[in-house]
Amino acid sequence: MSHELKSDIAKAIEHLRAEYAKLQIGRANSVLVEEISIESYGSQMPLKATANISCPDAKTIRIEPWDKSLIGEIEKAIQAANIGLNPQNMGDSILLPIPPMTEERRKDIVKTVHELAENARISIRSARHEAMKSIKSQKEEGDLSEDQQKDAESDVQEEIDKANKSIDEFMKKKETDVMSV
Numbered sequence: 200m201s202h203e204l205k206s207d208i209a210k211a212i213e214h215l216r217a218e219y220a221k222l223q224i225g226r227a228n229s230v231l232v233e234e235i236s237i238e239s240y241g242s243q244m245p246l247k248a249t250a251n252i253s254c255p256d257a258k259t260i261r262i263e264p265w266d267k268s269l270i271g272e273i274e275k276a277i278q279a280a281n282i283g284l285n286p287q288n289m290g291d292s293i294l295l296p297i298p299p300m301t302e303e304r305r306k307d308i309v310k311t312v313h314e315l316a317e318n319a320r321i322s323i324r325s326a327r328h329e330a331m332k333s334i335k336s337q338k339e340e341g342d343l344s345e346d347q348q349k350d351a352e353s354d355v356q357e358e359i360d361k362a363n364k365s366i367d368e369f370m371k372k373k374e375t376d377v378m379s380v
Contacts, residue, residue, distance in 0.1 A: 201330055201333060203329075204329075205358065211319045211322040212369075215315055215316065215369060220313045222312070224300065225297060226297075227254040227257055227297050229247075229252040229253065231282060231284070232260060232277065232280075233245060235280045236276065237249060238272055239277040246262065249264055249269055250273065251264075258296060259297065260284075260297065260327055261294055261295075270288060270291075271288075273286070273293055277295065284297065284298075291336060292319070308377045312370055323359060323362050327355060328355075331355060334351045337351075358379060
């Protein structure tokens with residue numbers, strides 16, 4: 200079993216997890232704003248590098264910049280990011296109330312959940328294709344016997360099946376999270 204295949208599968212699943220974490224599902228989560236880019240001292244920086252981001256409750260994100268002069272810049276960056284949150288400037292911090300989700304918004308997010316899962320599956324199919332190609336070329340070069348080739352191919356398929364099952368489980372869990380009120 201190629202180490203590269205396992206690495207590619209792990210990357211695809213980790214990317215899926217990260218993308219799912221970014222989805223706004225009606226609960227406060229600092230991941231929603233951490234990577235928003237703001238102008239700070241002449242360069243672009245992620246918000247998490249310039250402020251303390253916390254969630255005092257399930258419906259609010261609080262952003263407290265270390266340098267209070269950045270408040271206006273942070274407020275503009277959040278509005279420009281178009282993530283559906285309206286910043287409230289409290290003077291020394293910014294509050295982001297998380298709006299309750301409508302049924303229509305939930306359905307849109309479920310579609311996104313399915314699209315992200317499909318992208319992960321495509322990535323894994325690509326890794327499978329590369330692994331099978333490698334096994335075939337090893338067989339043609341005489342490095343593998345026919346039995347070894349069949350064993351290697353079934354090992355690859357077993358890994359792919361496990362990865363797809365894992366993706367389906369993540370997708371179902373996220374879908375349940377999104378649809379629960």
